[in-house]
Amino acid sequence: MAETTKKKRRTRRVRETIREETRAAYREAILEAAAKTFGRLGFHDAKMTDIAAEAGVAAGTLYNYFASKDEIFALMLERGQEYFVETVQAAAAAEPDPAQRILVFLRTVFSFLEQNGPLFAIYLRQGGLNEWSRQRLRESDNHHIRRNVELLKAAFAEAQERGQLRDDLSTEELRELFTGLMDAQVFAWVSRGCPPDLVAKAEVVFDVFLNGVRR
Amino acid sequence: MAETTKKKRRTRRVRETIREETRAAYREAILEAAAKTFGRLGFHDAKMTDIAAEAGVAAGTLYNYFASKDEIFALMLERGQEYFVETVQAAAAAEPDPAQRILVFLRTVFSFLEQNGPLFAIYLRQGGLNEWSRQRLRESDNHHIRRNVELLKAAFAEAQERGQLRDDLSTEELRELFTGLMDAQVFAWVSRGCPPDLVAKAEVVFDVFLNGVRR
Amino acid sequence: MAETTKKKRRTRRVRETIREETRAAYREAILEAAAKTFGRLGFHDAKMTDIAAEAGVAAGTLYNYFASKDEIFALMLERGQEYFVETVQAAAAAEPDPAQRILVFLRTVFSFLEQNGPLFAIYLRQGGLNEWSRQRLRESDNHHIRRNVELLKAAFAEAQERGQLRDDLSTEELRELFTGLMDAQVFAWVSRGCPPDLVAKAEVVFDVFLNGVRR
Amino acid sequence: MAETTKKKRRTRRVRETIREETRAAYREAILEAAAKTFGRLGFHDAKMTDIAAEAGVAAGTLYNYFASKDEIFALMLERGQEYFVETVQAAAAAEPDPAQRILVFLRTVFSFLEQNGPLFAIYLRQGGLNEWSRQRLRESDNHHIRRNVELLKAAFAEAQERGQLRDDLSTEELRELFTGLMDAQVFAWVSRGCPPDLVAKAEVVFDVFLNGVRR
DNA sequence: CATGAATGAGGATTCATTCAT
């Protein structure tokens, strides 16, 4: 009897664990679908039905996992940013030479975008230019992106100390310039229809930037 | 009798001319209001009522001048781009030295934005990243912006000929790099809340760019 | 010119007055329709479409006059109560003899119900027995009904002073007893299908009550 | 072999009996939970999930015992009324003196309500005033309540024969008056928040009623 | 038979567009 009870209990725990994992997988799948759909259509034109269809579930199911369209949007952004930042940090953070670190950063970003499609470009700029997007972003969303910002600024500071970069510009100013060069490539690439040539641009951007801001 | 008829006809023609002009003025005012409203709220969150209120008319009136919200959006973009491009061309096109022309271009763009507010930033990028915006833009919209693109490319080509710029990069690549640097400043400025310091950045961008791509 | 302007101004004011009145009439008509529909189907089963149909307008129109279904419900209750209380007060308040006042009260209530249909029975009891209804009622709603309560209690107190009623019961207790007798007739009448015989019951109720609580 | 088969058959029958009983117990528990939940929240705001939670089962389980929410509501009403009527009949039916019977009836009803909480007040009135509730009640639901009605009318008739009550009123009219007085106490008690003082009111109601309708 | 997630019909609400004044 005790044996049986124990077994049952264990069984239940196992089942719950499985269910937990299934739930997590579902959430992931929905956020993935949301990313694709929002990326393709934007917030308003992406209907809950579209997201559900993309995820292969019924519209009502979305509400078993998330409270509202707004929540899905916010979490999808957060998730995407986290994944993006994680990938970039994993590749670049350990690089000892600051210039190399910047080059690796650039390559990783471009490679990531090439693989994950243009939809992730949305994470580069948090929501663009208008109040509309910002309303829908929670403050916390920025904190992932900020890690990339810090990585760059640290690299620039180090390079300045080593005398590799002009030091009449603040690290923030350098970052703005660098980001601009990088994003411009991304935007141009997106409007070319995302051909598989983005990574190849990394060298040029790196080259131009370093020339431009060399001491 | 014939006299009278002629007079009447002339009167009518005059009246029609006036009406034409009034109509044009109305259209302008509405597009102006639309620019402000779309710029502030984005396409979906800007309601027809908002635009009408901003223009000081009733919602129904908008439909006496335009067929739909989409048309207003498209024409407002076109109008804004035209104005923007006109301003920039007028300032920069006549400059004989290509480097100077680029610097003037940069200063004019920044000055224009500072004066017209962040809402015009929307014209820099034609609609951004997603289908959603592109759906709403007619092909023809690009043709204004293209004039600025051509101005830049011509300047770069000239500068290359004069040996002022490295020539292993195409003028299109140079333009992408340049636009990236410029846009990055704009985005950073917008997220700083559009303080009146954008024009001051023109020199730095110019400097970095020229260093970066010097032969 | 000044004449014309003045005329226009006056015209506008007149038009606005008319519009105000039209709006008020619409609001009335909608609340009237809401009363019928809610009375017939209850809060949840009365759909906005039903109310709109009853009022002879489209569903969307309701939202030009009221913010939500809940607001319509609340205001419809308030309006109904106000009308009901007003009618009763107008008839009974001036009656000098307390016993007569109670009789007139009773007759007026019954006559009102007979004319206005069973739907007004809802105002006798504010929402019934469960949290659900009470949630939807604003505190202020009670204040109309309270005027009727006060009228009754005053009459009972006066009758007690004159030695017409036993005085071992508080006026509140008397009111509860009286209201119970009255409501019971109403409920029975409603379940009989609202035949035109309610007013006739007034004498009996009055008689029984007075006998029951005679000193 | 025959022995074994018999045993098995018996075993199966026993098992089925147990299962039958288990099913019945489940049904009871669910109806009990439904009574609490409907009583607290009303039909629409009580969700199937709420009822299931109150019963300690999953939502799907409800459908192994009942066909729909409507059925649960109807059966819950019936069950509640049956229990209520049973209780009252058990206490009052045997009382020989009609006046005493009425007093005991009153005390039992009040005591029942005090113990079972306001949720049972719903059984006093079968669903209230609107189609909505009546739609959800099957005709048969009335038959329990009718037993109480009959008990009262019989008592009134007997009392009239004994010359204790005026006989210009039908027993139905007397019942309406009596029920009104009684219900009014209940409603007042419910709106006071169901304090434990209801039973104490029985004497007053009885007293007033008897005075009111004394021959 | 219990479970609880999936389903999708249904309803409140919004808002671009129409239209009577």
Add this chain to the structure above:
DNA sequence: AATGAATGAATCCTCATTCAT
């Protein structure tokens, strides 16, 4: 031509019911 209220299609969300495990 201006107005602003009426319209109803479209959309988010709820929740009774179903069904695979």
